[in-house]
Amino acid sequence: MKCKILLVLFLMCIALFNSGCIGEGLTADQIAEKMEEKQANIEDTSTTVHMIVTMDDEVRETEIKMIQKNPGMSKSVVFMPEEMAGQTTVSNGETMWIYDPATDQVTVMPLPETPDDFEMDYAAAIGSILNESDVSLLGTEEFDGRDTFVLIVVPKEDDSSFGSDMKVWVDEETWTPLKIEMEIEDEYNMVVEYRDFEVNTGISDDEFEFEIPDGAEVIEIDDFEDLFPVDMGLDEIKQASEFEVLVPSYVPEGYGLDSASYSQTSIVSGVKESVTLFYSNEDEMILVSETFYDGEKDSNSLSMMEGETVSVNGEEAELYTMYGGTMMLQWETEDAIMSISGSLDADEMIQIAESME
Template sequence: MKIKSKIVFVLVLISIALLNSGCIGEGLTADQIAEKMQEKQANIEDISATVHMTISIEGGTQETEYQLYQKNPGKMKNIVLMPEEMAGQTTVSNGEKMWIYDPAANTVTIMEMPEVSDEFEMDYASIIGDLLNETDVSLVGTEDLDGRDTLVLMLVPKEEDNLYGSGMKVWVDDETWTPLKIEMGTENTYQITVEYRNFEVNTGISDDEFEFEVPDGAEVIEVDDFDDILPVSMTLEEAQNLSDNEILTPSYLPDGYELNNVMFSNTSIVANIDESVTLMYSYDDNGIIISESFYNGEIDQKSILMESETVSVNGVEGDFYSMYGGSGMLQWEIDNALLTLSAPLEMDEIIQIAESME
């Protein structure tokens, strides 16, 4: 079912917890556990929840919240509740068509949903095997969470270099094998908490919930083919020939870095963006990524919710974000373009690269 593909990661955690606690017996193979997961999920027809996420990084804490509805087959609806500047942004799909509404720009993007090939189905057994190899998983207890019985799991990574920080704690709904809360992070660096509040299953959500009526006066943007919004890989020369704007490139790069890919798109679901291009430079296992979005109206930087430091790029104010692992991200404007530069470098060198792009 479509719902399970969105929560497969935590379903894996649940299956391991049940295995460790003896609820489904010991000695089951990954294939048998995957089969158990699918049996449990087959009973879910619809779900609704308020999803609350808190991200704490050096420099500040940001919270986001949205209302979530999902129903088989393939229906979904998300409404942003916070932060205030993004409230009301709505994404709706009835399984065949998708609407994306931006109330600030008063635009509605409408596109046909692509068919998903069977080859994109999740390989649950492989995911379970990988997780077992990467973490030590233990069932630490049970807890009532928002009126629902949960299993509480702890995952401790076996290696320092991992995706889970110093560890992950998960509260798993005993009835549906769905996550109700996840905590992960690294002490003194970052912490992420995701909570599924007011979680309900099989309440008979109407199909009408997954239809969208375009508000009066809203601009409608039709996308005929989903593939049209995906960026295409090409050479820098090909991208510049297609672009109606001057694609900017740095005249300074640290030693060893070379351009290895360019992604270009002249269709966007984001209001006021005519074109976007991404330049990817690499050296050994490190990469510098420069994204340029060309606007035909007001430039919107609302999507980045982290705290930033104001810096100067050739006399223009920019926002510098300190990222996990010593990387940095810089965002600034040149004429009608919003540029974003991400790299595993110190702030001074990132600014030096940016200032060479005039």
Template sequence: MNTQKLTLILLITSLMLFSAGCIGEELTAAQIAEEYQQKQANIEDYSATIYMTTYLGEQEITSISSMSQKMPDKTKTTIIQAEQGEGMIMVSNGKTMWTYNPDQNSVMAMNLGSMGDFDASQMDYTGIMQDFLDDNDYTLDGIDTVDGRGSYVISIKPNENSTSGLVVDMKTWIDRETWMPLKFEMYDNEGNLMIVTEYRDFEVNTGIPDSEFEFEIPEGAEVVTLDGLEDLIPEEVTLDEAQELSEYDVLVPSYITEGYEFEVATVNNNTQFFGEVQETVSITYSKDSEALRISEIFYGEESPTIMENRGEIVDINGHEGQVVSSPFGDDYASLSWNIENARMIISGPVNSDELIKIAESME
């Protein structure tokens, strides 16, 4: 399954689930899918300002971006406020996608022609809808307003048999007119609010011109041209090959949780896209369908400070680290720590003691 198809499936599945809650559980998947397609067929373009707040312990981090889309394949996003990437612009006219980094005055231009073999009209909307209805419990909580627009409020919880990929409780506000999501709230497994995303200044069918989705390359900008998404995907290699390819000292654990075996490694040179991150090395160990992942992110200068979170501060061979439980459950956690110019991250379906033991063996 190609990346575009996967992304569209996730989007359609989410929106269809939300619309199902709006009109009642008694409707069949086929009826919901038909109603959804009718609503979407009336949308020619839309735009909004997106506010996303992430809650990390006592910290609240808010990012703001503007977004516009013209059906079926034109889109533009500008990051207005963010901890990183402020001012970045991503534009697609359906044939080419441009990503502009103002800090570096660099442009990544990617040809989208390789994605042209995917026809959204051939998707099995009814089957997708039925799978999601089977996997999740949802309730219509009432009617509210978001930025002046009437909205249905829906709570969604994955049930015990869920295979859909939704792993956290979610509340969403759905525009009554268009069935477009206007607000999301996501909660961890202890009921703590993690993320709030809100679409403000939402407008639909305003006649956005095609010229809005063209990009004029700034004078003097460095341009990197990619033939497709494949150029962004690093080659899979062995551990020995990863150590040879990397410009840095790659740390490999001498201890790994019982049952897990090395699966694959990748080395990704990021300098042409992200100036602050020089290289990313990823190592995956697997057991059946589960995976332990180690990421080693190398920066040109000192690695950024680890943000305070709802986690436990631990010592990793003299370096301060942080263990954070995730919404996946008590036996899924993530550990991060810094070593000079490198950020080390281990995550997987094991407890914190196992993560610390793995980390301490990486010398």
């Protein structure tokens, strides 16, 4: 979700300021052309991304140092939260390295080739954004030593690409967001700051080569496409998996198994396999997910959300209410983290979980 929000804001800010005023009537094609002209002058960027997310009175702070260079080179190092400090992702445009110091594990994979004729449809993207948003200029302000425009971005519809009002500080020099504030119904607040933002400092290509630490475990992925789950029949998945795949014997009336996917490759530390079962009726879908670990399991993915502790077959489980009324039930087995999500009530969620065998 965060990447989508930042892309939307990036395109919108470029569109607004290249046109000077939305009301002047520049077409999306003209705006996109001006946008590409401006971005063509940027060879490299560096910044420290600082993000604070507050949800249900829980506060989570993240800080990541990021550098990028054309064509397609990038590096990010996590500083906060403490339990993720040192996690590093490096790409030289052809190979990506992902290092987790907590497990002393490096994942190495080739990156897919980008076709020469691949082009983003800026005109369509910008036109869509402008059509679903009201953007107003509050004024100018200095942020972190750079002159910025301050915008208010308001979605016209509840189902727009980003779903809430935002305040955005946009760099006058590069027309990229340097600060974003977003709040949803006093329950969710996010502030993202791009500190020490610099462009065209002559970053060396050497920054985008990763030296594997002595003694680190190396996991090599031969093909980037191996990371994507494969649709398989349930019997095929059970035969392929080295773990016991559980299947619910109960689902609500009207639901049936629509499809299933299987993956035995992951960049997440410790994950050996994952299975997802998709159940559907005419209008809704239920997702049953099983993530199998080799060693310690990571159950912190929903740590920013306040859950209700319930019982599944006498064991503790967490029940979360997601946006839009969707529920998610999560619990652990000996080898896996299990989850069920869908537009169901708590009793039905628990009944499905307790029927898994």
